[in-house]
Amino acid sequence: MASAVPTSLRLPADVDARLERLAAETNRSKSFYLRELVTTGLDRLEWEYSIAKRAEDIRAGRRETVPLEDVERELGIQDEPVDMSILDEVE
Numbered sequence: 001m002a003s004a005v006p007t008s009l010r011l012p013a014d015v016d017a018r019l020e021r022l023a024a025e026t027n028r029s030k031s032f033y034l035r036e037l038v039t040t041g042l043d044r045l046e047w048e049y050s051i052a053k054r055a056e057d058i059r060a061g062r063r064e065t066v067p068l069e070d071v072e073r074e075l076g077i078q079d080e081p082v083d084m085s086i087l088d089e090v091e
Contacts, residue, residue: 009034
């Protein structure tokens with residue numbers, strides 16, 4: 001791991017108790033789980049905000065879009081029927 005910087009935060013008592021319990025049950029430290037949560041949570045937040053920024057740029061005309069028909073034509077799939085069962089796999 002790259003050099004670590006100490007950080008402190010205040011947790012609600014019930015969240016701290018859950019974290020304590022998880023750490024005890026898995027023989028890991030609370031710090032381990034806090035690092036995991038911050039890292040994965042930060043990855044997700046960065047991803048979500050990047051999508052929001054792109055949408056904002058599209059609405060403001062700062063980003064170009066491509067019509068679906070152009071994409072389908074480019075890929076040679078404009079006349080193929082869509083298999084709607086693929087939606088069953090989407091969360």
